Amino acid sequence: MSKKRKEIRKQQRKAWHAEKGKRKKIRHNTAANQEKHRVDWQPLLPDEEGQIVDQRIMPLDERDRREAVEEQSAVTLQANLDDAQWQNMADETPFLLGKVVEVSRGLCRAEVDGNTIVCDVRGTLIAEGSGYSNILAVGDRVLVQPLSDARGLVEGVLPRRSGLARADSFDTHLKQILAANVDQLLVVAAWLEPKLWLQMVDEYLIGAQRNGLQTAVCLNKIDLAKNIDEVEAIVAPYRKLNIPVFLTAAAEGVGVEPVHDFLRGQATVLAGLSGVGKSTLLNAVQPGLQLRTSAVSNLKSREGRHTTTQAIMIPLEMGGNVVDTPGIKDMGLHGLHPEDLIDFYPELADVVGFCRFGNCTHSHEPGCTVKAAVADGRIAQWRYDNYVNLYDMLVEAA
Template sequence: MDNKQLKKIMRGFEKEKQRRDLRKTVKTMKRNRDDRTPRQKSWSESDEIDGGFERIMPRGERERRHRVETTAFENKNDNIELLEGLQATVTEVSTGMCRVSLNGQIVLCRLRGSLSAEETGFMNVVAVGDKVIITEDGQGGGVVEAVLPRRNMLARPDTFYSHLRQILAANVDQLLIVASWRQPHLWPELIDRYLITAGLNDITPIICINKVDLAENRQELDIYLKPYRMLGHNLILTSVVTGDGLQELGDMLSGKITVLSGMSGVGKSSLLSAIQPGFELRTHEVSDASGEGQHTTTQAVMLPFGDDGYVVDTPGIREFGLSELERSELAEFYPEFLRFTNFCRFGNCSHIHEPDCAVREAVAKGQIAEWRYHNYRKLYKVLA
């Protein structure tokens, strides 16, 4: 992007800043009673969701979030002008600061004060993967002046403020869902949550089942995973111990921006280190008491991988929110249901309790995997 294009993108920066400052002053006068303490983060803060439930959305909340998310992809920088600027990619984020990749160099930047997440519906104004315009601060660092439009993003409900969401990553190509067959045991419901998230955001999912060397019966593993294969999902079996699948996985990650996801302890960091030695990622053994892993990565970070590829390593999480999804839409993300739904007695059948439900009959006949339907029922129960 040359300076002429940058100037065109950033036209009217000072006017926009003045308008924002004015709006902020007015809001401050109206919100003197608001004593909310802002959430603070540090580079080492744990970022795990402790979500044992889904939050119920109030009436009209879904429509409001849709409007907010739509604006997140709009180019609001058309009326912003800057004397000079360079395009960079955000690789790590903390409160008021971020690290960006600029021509192969990592630069520590602060955020321009005029950049704010207020009224966006999100907790953070920048996220890993964002394309930004920066200027030099004269002290070896930089200043993020603007965030360029996103082509997609992954977000989750904020832990403390349920009406807001946290953007985990932006502008990604694929979502690598890492699970383990043992230590910790496979959690199909979490895999389904990630698949739904990928579908909602038009991101290609890849299912990676790690630690297959611990499978006592590989045939049992293959039978269990058959529904995912039949649905056409990319599925790969890996083991750091035996080396199974590592070359194939490396090829799938090369040249792509990939979000690495999955609960703690499944071996995400170990996989990265095994595929490309030199990654300085910490590893941690699974807890003997709980069978679940402890955090090996405390914050999302974007790492160069292979030829022109990047891996976004996300913190291990126990729960992945689907609060933007309604119950009536859930069946759309279980494609194996679709060839039976037209035969249900009721057109709006939930496939939970209605009589003459063709989906439940298909489950009883073994035409739909019982564990997949069980996941559907569990997710249906917690959705608004």
């Protein structure tokens, strides 16, 4: 075959593949994207033949163009750009800049140009190699291709400046990103109903610190306490560590103003067990939200009834936003070495160094200065107990 004929055949094959890419269709995959219980989350409807155009398949020249845009953008994208700089960057692409406010299976809601639209997620976007088990999280900035006034397609996820993550429940070598581009974490616990679980509060605080987030603790339902002095004694160790503590009875509007000030102008994650009153607290902070609340399902257990079923971003009239998360039972200490745990208990770390044994674990050994500090009241018994429990958990998991 002559060189000229080879070149002609090459051009013909290229044109054929490009045309095939334009025509390629797939069967509508209901299981992959559809949330049957949410009518407004339905994916794009199939045509009369039961088919929809596969958004992941495109002509080769279009794919090359988009890859060139992504390659160019990868050089300039920085995680610390402000809103105006992000918008200017997005204006240089064929896409719109959006912010994810809710995530579902294969879909998300994103704020785009002041409107909230439902977006499919391009099938070529995968979490493999990222260290995370999920592609999107509430708070992510995304590049959106508009498909209609109420529909879009997420084409890319921009770098995150911060986030709250934990070990994935199934693939424990990976992390699950719970919220992206956030400034701080507010841990909400209840004095009773469900009963105060201080070890879980400590885990939340450790998780936030490992993610570089500022933290505060809101102890709700203090109206159920027999003595406010008992409440103050419990939270005193946090106050000594300069961790802000808010005492509230959100259902009665008591103690809400300091929480209001803490949330103003910030991107905040609310975390806590179900039933502690996160939604009630937000309703008190911003009347009119009318977030759904429910009573605790089992007063004898630490857990309440799930009210928030998935993370959702709520804008605040005073500025900033709140990511309300479902009741998280396991913040996860995955990847933390047992010997490093004490760094997250500063009051214990301050007295370490004079134990009888150099490899003291501060749990059972004689001559331990940490246990001596607990005995004379310099360290709260409950903080020490939490440390020992978490240390044992990390040793067992190692």
